[in-house]
Amino acid sequence: MLCTDLESELVLIEPDSGQTFRLNRAARTLWLALPATRESLATTLRETFDLCETAAAADADRALRDLRAAGLLQPGGD
Amino acid sequence: LSPAPQPQVRSSSEAAPWALSFDGTVPHHLRRWLASAWRAEVSVELAALHLAHLRHDEAVVPPEPAGPARTVLIDAVPLRVTAAGELYRLDDSSGGCQFDAAQSPPVQLTSWGSKPELPLYLALTEIFRLHGWISLHCSAVIEPGEDAARLFLGRSGDGKTWHLLQRLRAGAMPLAEDRLWLRAADGLCVARDDSLRLLPDARAAFADLLRGEGKLEADGKFRFRYAELRLSVAAPAPIRCGNMLVLPTRGAPAAEQHSPALQAVKALWEAAGLPLTPQARQLGEQFVAQFHARIRL
Numbered sequence: 001m002l003c004t005d006l007e008s009e010l011v012l013i014e015p016d017s018g019q020t021f022r023l024n025r026a027a028r029t030l031w032l033a034l035p036a037t038r039e040s041l042a043t044t045l046r047e048t049f050d051l052c053e054t055a056a057a058a059d060a061d062r063a064l065r066d067l068r069a070a071g072l073l074q075p076g077g078d
Numbered sequence: 079l080s081p082a083p084q085p086q087v088r089s090s091s092e093a094a095p096w097a098l099s100f101d102g103t104v105p106h107h108l109r110r111w112l113a114s115a116w117r118a119e120v121s122v123e124l125a126a127l128h129l130a131h132l133r134h135d136e137a138v139v140p141p142e143p144a145g146p147a148r149t150v151l152i153d154a155v156p157l158r159v160t161a162a163g164e165l166y167r168l169d170d171s172s173g174g175c176q177f178d179a180a181q182s183p184p185v186q187l188t189s190w191g192s193k194p195e196l197p198l199y200l201a202l203t204e205i206f207r208l209h210g211w212i213s214l215h216c217s218a219v220i221e222p223g224e225d226a227a228r229l230f231l232g233r234s235g236d237g238k239t240w241h242l243l244q245r246l247r248a249g250a251m252p253l254a255e256d257r258l259w260l261r262a263a264d265g266l267c268v269a270r271d272d273s274l275r276l277l278p279d280a281r282a283a284f285a286d287l288l289r290g291e292g293k294l295e296a297d298g299k300f301r302f303r304y305a306e307l308r309l310s311v312a313a314p315a316p317i318r319c320g321n322m323l324v325l326p327t328r329g330a331p332a333a334e335q336h337s338p339a340l341q342a343v344k345a346l347w348e349a350a351g352l353p354l355t356p357q358a359r360q361l362g363e364q365f366v367a368q369f370h371a372r373i374r375l
Contacts, residue, residue, distance in 0.1 A: 002363070020340060
């Protein structure tokens with residue numbers, strides 16, 4: 001996977017298929033924090049974007065689900 | 079990523095391309111290919127580099143590295159890449175080569191077989207990339223009054239050469255028709271081409287720029303050395319990289335069109351090629367991120 005960090009977003013390119021993924025600022029923050037536990041990712045989001053604990057946990061869960069659905073995280077890779 | 083390159087002193091009678099040396103083990107046909115494919119343009123910066131040294135033994139194939147193998151496609155031709163630690167081996171049925179990616183320059187490159195050109199091409203590209211020089215697939219010009227190169231990126235068939243010829247007709251000087259060297263750290267560009275290679279339709283359409291008929295090559299293109307052009311040619315000195323434009327359409331001459339971020343990133347990766355080693359991949363990532371920011375969108 002080719003990873004290009006544009007700071008405002010992060011672009012991932014699967015070289016064999018040419019498939020591309022764009023991660024916005026929040027998803028980029030999580031991606032750059034990997035490998036990490038779900039809890040630590042939620043903490044990262046909370047501290048970076050000044051979120052409440054509940055919102056940060058929900059956002060981290062949603063981002064992990066999206067990354068898994070896109071095949072960017074291996075099962076158990078969170 | 080690398081220590082300072084060592085100065086190289088070489089005989090003017092030796093047909094060695096820049097930054098690459100070889101010894102008497104390398105057969106004549108391979109020397110000719112090296113001189114052609116890895117030709118040095120006159121440049122203080124590049125002449126001082128000595129990044130690789132090649133030895134060849136047609137019959138002796140070194141033991142295969144114990145690591146996993148994968149296949150990469152080079153212009154649709156499959157090539158096997160095997161890596162064990164920093165040792166990389168590239169081969170196909172007609173030849174191969176291997177090198178240690180962690181070695182300080184000059185990296186000792188060993189080749190074998192009757193036709194190791196394709197593996198060598200990939201290995202040399204990687205060695206140069208490991209030491210900061212990216213072989214960029216693009217055409218490039220120096221526009222009148224500008225002190226930086228303008229690069230045109232696009233896939234094969236997207237019109238890089240055609241666009242180049244249009245700019246030449248408008249008064250620009252040629253820097254690259256298909257490839258140039260770009261130093262990732264600061265964007266210094268050095269020409270790799272010393273000629274234009276034109277398909278018959280381009281030769282006919284831009285006959286006013288050309289002298290003579292050109293030399294027909296095996297792939298059906300006509301080679302015109304820069305000296306055979308009816309226009310000014312840039313001195314073969316390094317020049318800073320300016321704008322990079324992505325040509326979006328195939329075939330016909332394309333209007334300059336700035337691409338959105340994703341297209342720019344994809345175009346840069348396509349032009350820079352896929353690195354083999356983690357170190358070169360890291361450099362490639364930095365290069366794409368850095369130069370993406372330079373592209374005017």
